[in-house]
């Protein structure tokens with residue numbers, strides 16, 4: 001051992017052994033606590049955080065069964081399941097070593113020991129303890145991050161029959177490991193559904209990893225999803241796990257799955273069938289333990305009929321389907337959603353805006369909301385920022401600029417693709433090329449807008 005490292009608790013009913021251990025370990029370890037009476041192990045563990053516990057296997061003189069040692073090992077692991085225990089015995093044999101390791105001991109030291117070998121074993125045990133601690137602190141951090149990240153998703157609002165049906169399906173399937181496909185227009189709350197499914201599942205304490213497939217180029221797809229090893233390609237400076245590995249034990253949410261090209265659909269299907277991934281540049285497959293949730297705003301079933309989406313992949317991802325209705329079909333939800341977002345933005349902007357009047361609600365329900373709840377949320381935020389009074393009036397809501405003609409977009413034909421291109425061009429121009437603002441006006445995410453701009457060559 002190079003520097004003084006690790007806190008060691010040595011428990012043995014032979015004072016000579018304890019003395020020898022103390023002499024040997026003192027120069028190398030941060031602390032060496034010796035104890036002749038195993039009954040005091042819990043007390044020591046409560047008083048200090050030991051990295052390694054050296055435990056005699058036989059406490060009664062002449063005993064060779066090791067029973068007592070095993071029962072103390074059990075007790076130690078009950079107190080701290082991450083404890084690193086090394087058994088010491090003069091009667092070491094293969095059978096007992098195997099049993100000790102199976103019961104949770106880390107290693108086995110046979111008396112009389114060779115000093116160098118003993119120090120080597122303790123050094124490895126300290127390293128193991130360090131990595132166990134690191135893993136458990138990462139897990140705790142992940143839990144904490146999950147809770148914080150879920151905060152904005154805690155309020156999932158809906159009283160309309162369509163939303164009640166969505167909530168019912170979530171309740172029924174959350175606890176199963178069934179693959180779920182969420183369908184719905186942009187901004188209808190597909191990610192909220194995915195998070196709710198994860199939060200109500202047995203995997204809730206494990207990671208929720210979201211991947212926007214629409215934002216991944218074909219070249220990045222494999223390394224992002226499956227990971228890569230160092231040197232696999234020019235930019236691969238070190239080994240890196242992919243999203244499937246990061247989601248281990250938890251849920252992976254593949255958003256915009258309808259945007260996946262046919263060759264990538266084939267790659268994804270292979271991974272889902274084999275339930276293993278191979279990092280780019282590696283040849284050893286890694287098993288994956290994930291719950292799969294996918295979402296799309298595209299007519300994926302029609303795509304499958306027309307050959308744009310693989311039927312076999314569709315069958316694999318849509319064990320259960322959740323259909324999110326567009327906001328314009330959920331009139332019952334408007335008052336609640338309006339209250340909800342007014343509350344949020346009152347707090348954010350330190351305002352006291354009151355609940356909307358019936359006239360305001362009527363205006364809101366009359367508008368078609370192409371960007372659904374995301375657009376609704378932005379409109380409420382913008383209106384609260386701009387409003388000078390605490391009572392919102394019909395005139396405070398600027399909704400008309402979305403309906404093309406009034407905004408100067410002349411429709412020469414009704415080809416949806418061309419209309420979409422025209423509207424995007426117009427909104428980009430209105431916002432002087434500011435993507436964030438344009439995306440907000442269109443009720444899209446920046447990524448969705450980028451994708452559409454790419455599609456239309458803008």
Ligand SMILES: Nc1ncnc2c1ncn2[C@@H]1O[C@H](COP(=O)(O)OP(=O)(O)OP(=O)(O)O)[C@@H](O)[C@H]1O
Nearest residue numbers: 155156157185186187188189190191192373374445
């Ligand atoms: N029922 C709802 N209650 C409260 N907030 C909602 C609801 N539905 C959507 N939202 C809010 O609207 C925004 C968009 O939701 P989300 O990202 O889940 O939609 P999406 O369907 O996944 O969108 P996209 O298709 O663009 O990826 C989020 O800020 C979300 O919190």
